[in-house]
Amino acid sequence: MSAVLAATGANGEPWWIALIKSAIVINVVLLGFAYLTLLERKVMGRMQLRYGPNRAGPYGLLQPIADLVKLIRKESFFPAAANDMLYIGAPFLAAFTALTTFSVIPWGPGWEIAGYQVNGYIADLPIALLLIFAVGSIGIYGFIVGGWASDSKFALLGSMRTCAQLVSYEVSLALSVLGVVLMAGSLSLVDIVAAQDADVWYLIPQFVGFLVFLLAGTAETSRAPFDLPEAEQELVAGYHTEYGGMRFGLFTMSEYVNLITLSGLAVTLFLGGWHGPWLPGPVWFLLKVFVLLFVFIWMRTTLPRLRYDQLMRFGWKVLLPVATVNAVVTALLVVAL
């Protein structure tokens, strides 16, 4: 019995601790997503000289619960002409990949509790960064399939536009982190965080990379000013036109969880991960992610939407060359110094 309990996986922690930790982290991420929607509405409201939602509970704190109950109670309609399996599977694919990418982000140093090792991450792979980009690209399939399987012109056009945008900015996103990988010498996020502790936060030497990462990331998660996929005036609702009730809720969830993951990734790669003076690791991680999320919300409130051709032009003609030059210069400097 004790042999089963002590059986450790590849990362040195028992399997049942990994299970419990996964359950806890998934719940924390979903809770974070729910209250991120409230935070966004309140902060956007305050920036626009109005209150956000403040009726649902004290300071509107029960608003996400009210939204959840509303979505669950709504009719999840099913268009007759829609392709069954793909129509149902698309939101799940989007949500699943969004949650999976969060699993490799380290949020703490790892602890030893009652003789068992508890790691500060759910999984650590030697190619963690590659996993994030790969699974993120599979998430794009969720949007393509969702729009196509709805068998509606708005949905199809919306999903085509979305995917063109996401694929374009994916390249710049991957190139912008190349500088960090060169400096840290590893693709594993845990190693990158450790390297930042030894060195300096990569924000300082890699500020160009950070900027490109932020802009490409805003486009990757379809946030303003790159939120053409959800521009009501242009596309009704884009790829989620024909979705209602909880299926629509899953798409929204995947979008916000992607945002949280991206912020977590930016914190890990550029802002020193969970390192910080006298507060525990996870608290610092949450604080830094919160600051980045605030920046994203701030961008949404301030900037007008980019037109589709402006968007594509920016992605290919501005961001990609800048990311490439950043990678090349970093490589030269790393070799030279």
Next chain:
Amino acid sequence: MTLQPFGTLRGFGVTFKHIFKKPITQQYPEYKRPVYPRFRGRHRLHRHANGLEKCVGCSLCAAACPADCIRVVAAENTADNRVSPGERYARIYEINLSRCIFCGYCELACPFDAITLGNEFELSEYSRDDLIYTKDMLLAEPIKRVPIQDPDLYDTPIPAYKRLS
């Protein structure tokens, strides 16, 4: 013109500053903005000082109504049942508030000043049938829930045209 990206950053500064300013939203129902005396709200039927109803059932208001939401059925005033000072009175007087557009034409059309538009606008009900106001409901004194602006300041000084209520 400020060069980009400094123009964009100035925009960010504006939105950031706004977080710390007091929002300009008026929180209804904790704060109810006072209505003006001639605000067109829920209708009211009036009585004379001696208790007789002013309405004689002439249906000029029903004829003037653009939304066709007033129903008037007149009946003769008998000696023992005298309701109005004329020959007839309105036996049935109903206004369908879900159709009414609160334009005030009925008030303008009435030759006896029997119907005016009062100041209440909080008229929500749970069913459409409850929104058809009968004569007793319209005759009754409304429950004042919203403050009214100063009549001396905002109403007409000509006594003949002053707001009845």
